[in-house]
Amino acid sequence: MDEFLSGAPVDGNPAAASRDTMGRIQKVFVDSLRASAGERDLPYEQKLDEADSVDSIAVLEFMAAVEKEFGMAIESEFLDFDFLRDLPRLASYLEERMGRRPGSQT
């Protein structure tokens, strides 16, 4: 049964996240954090940590950029740094939310 219809919580299944969605998130991440994060070639998680330690508003801007890119507001219970930091889980969550939209193909 569709999780949305069943009322079950949607918290993302990391295994199901597609490379395409993760790639989109990473592109948004690079674009939105350009001014805040250093140029060093770090993995996504470390770069987000670095950006947060330098300027926590950068994380908020990243969240807003993800919402704009995927055309949805992240539900308030998922507005959590560790959730944003977990790329496969975030990607899976966004995919599931997109799948729940009326008229979208799952």
Added chain:
Amino acid sequence: MTVNDLLWFLYLYPLRMLSVVGRRGLIYGIGRLAEPFVQFRARERRNLVMRRMLAAQCAGITQDQALKISRQFIANSNFRMLDDLVLSSPSFQRMLRCEGVQGIEHLERAKSAGKGVIVLTAHFCACRIAKRHLATIGYPMLSVRDPRPPGDWWGRLGRRILEPRYIELLQAVIGEAVYVHDRGFTLKIVQRLRSGGLVNIHFDGQSGARAVQWPLLGVPRWFSTGIFDIIRLSGCAVLPMLCLGRSTAFRIVFGPMLDMVQVSERDEFVRANLPSFVQTIEQQIRDNPGEWEQWTSF
């Protein structure tokens, strides 16, 4: 052990124990008896406050007024600390005497938009008791705080033993708070706003990686611009709040919502809205100079 450490020890142990058993009258009595001593101990601080008041020409404070207000400032700081003890008591609710909450209709209107409300305040002595009181009548508020105690008061022993105890007291007194050094603390603020809740920000605080200088009472001061990013990205309402008095008699005044100039570009948004924020707290300080706690960092 320094004299300061000894005073902190008395405050954090015997006096705090009295507060636990709910003896506000006794605590306040000790506070009144100790006031001449406190004024004497704080004479340098009082002189500093006087100098700062006179330097702030826009505050319109004369020499005679500055002398009187600076004494009041020290007395208020003293009683604010006693109020912290009152708030740490399990039975604090029955010890708070609120004389009234004005402008609650502004708060209701701001909440009804459904995007949360930033409650804008300056550092006034009664803010903590006001917030705890508001929480008990159905308006819980998330406080945004800097975790560092606002002073370097301790000797070596005090720093090791008393400072952690004081931080623990503050955390118990303040209630629900998010700390500016927490990971992703801005997300926690937006989370609260999106669920339609209230977030209190002391606009005259000086935390944050991004800041802009603007005159307050005619003196240049740095203001954190993070609040404007949060407002711009969340679309929340902004409501000024003024809290005056002590736990024995205090009042809370909400002003009308601030009209935000909507501009999508970040720096432009700050430039467009900063003056009205500063003007709001400036007026509160002008009207109640003895209750503003930031004269020493001014």
